[in-house]
Structure formats: C-alpha cells, structure tokens
Amino acid sequence: LDELPELWNVLKGEMCLVGPRPLLMQYLPLYSQEQARRHEVRPGVTGWAQINGRNAISWEDKFKLDVWYVDNRNLWLDIKILFLTVKKVFVKEGISADGHVTIEPFTGQSKQSEVHE
Template structure:
C-alpha cells in the first residue's frame, strides 16, 4: 500500500516541486543553451517528437535540437552521424539537450525518474509484458539509464524498465538519482557502440522474461 501511495500520489508531488525548482535554478543555462542552439543550428531551437507515456498515451517530448536538418535527394533526413554536429554532440554528451523535458515533468507528461519514453511508433510492436513499462510515467532518468544507458540492447532496456515498475519507491528513485549524477558527469553510455546515437528498434531481440537483480 505504501508503494502504491508513493507511485500514485507522492511521486507526482515531488516531480512538480523538483521540476519547478530545477527550471528556476537552471534558467541561466537553459537561456544560454537556447541562444547557442539558435546561433549554431538555427531554427527551430527545440526538437519535438511524439512519445508514449503513462498508460500508453502519446505526448510531445521537448529537447534542444542537436542535429542539422540536412536531407537527401528524396527529402529524407540523412543518417544521424551526418547530421550530428560537434556542438550537438557536446549537448548530448553533457545531457543538456534533455533539460527541456523538465517542462514535460512539470505539466505531467513525464516524471523525473522512470523508463525513458520511446517513440510512439514502437507501441504497436510491444509484447504485453513490454507494455507494462507504461504503468508509470516515463522519466528523464531511469533504472535502464543508470544500468548502461544507450550502451545496452533494447531487450535489456525493456527488462530493466519493467523491473522498475515492480520496484518503484522513494528509495529506488533516490538510488537512481544518485547514480545518475556521476553517469552524466562522466558522460557514460551516451551512444550505442558503432552508432552516433542509438539504433532504431527494429524487432524483438529476445523474449522478455528474466528480471535483473537489484
């Protein structure tokens, strides 16, 4: 009962207070990042995309743009490695591009801690077990983030996300928050191996069955 109360009541209140406080404290950094993105990459300053959130409902995520809008002859975006600039890589390395998601947390789309929100088109491919990751709000950081971030495979991310749903508590969130800080400062796991960012999820890597140990 205590865990349910935290997940459904106290967690949201902490998200509101935390995101509002961070938006105020980090406002100089946010303004500086906005100016630099406009100078280095032009408009738009923000990148938005439909992602799946609580109960599988879609929402629009906000990030600082880190790539150019270069397209090929067919009008399709070039691969990430051709569009990711040195400045954009710097934003990603230090997770500055993720800071606008504090607004998503404040308005209730996201939580400070939870499974990372995947793009909406993946929703139709989920197994019933994988869909359980949407029993909580998605987060800016999460259990999968501190256990490897983009250096781990897709199926492992699903396993870790469902583990978080089953173990969501104040102590778990504090543990994840404390682990997030050195990972961000150490710029660990920002990209997948041999990729500029993270490869798209094409198909299930393996059945989602085992639970990771704490």
C-alpha cells in the same frame, strides 16, 4: 540542455523525474505484452535503464530494466537513480552503443524474447 523541455513536462505532471524514458510513438505496436508494461508508470527524464547502460545495452535488456523498475519502484530507488544519473553525466558512461552515435532503432522483439503464455 536537451532535457530542459522534459523538465517542463515534469512540472505539468506529464512526466516524472524518474521512470522509463519515453520512446518514439512508432514503437508502440512493436512491444511485446511484457515490454509494454513500461507504460504502467509515467515516463521519466532518467531511469533504471539509463544508469545501467543507457544506449550501450540491447533493447531487450533496456526493456527488462524498465519492467524491473515498474515492479520495484519506491522513493529510495528513485533517489538512488537520481544520484547515479548525476554521476553518469560526469563519467559519460554508456552514452552510445559500439559503432553507433546512439542506440539502433527498435524493430520489435527478437524471436528469443517472445513471451509465451
């Protein structure tokens, strides 16, 4: 039910059904260059990271999955993500991280995940 306003954004063309989930604007200055690539596509109501762990995975893993989606997106992948999203809703898997109702706030990249050029 809480996704209904996002469906309006899909109809207006501001979002897609599938893509990296939109995050808080306050996170924008915290992204590494690689993590920011998630913004190369419109945000989605569901995405690759949501069907591969949602809030039960680390921010680093979530961003890697988002960038993987950006690099590999196609119609068949989107159909697969939509199908698996429906399945996840019924199984209620990956909804929360251990010990948390949702995922912890993003505070920026860890030293291990910094991109060196």
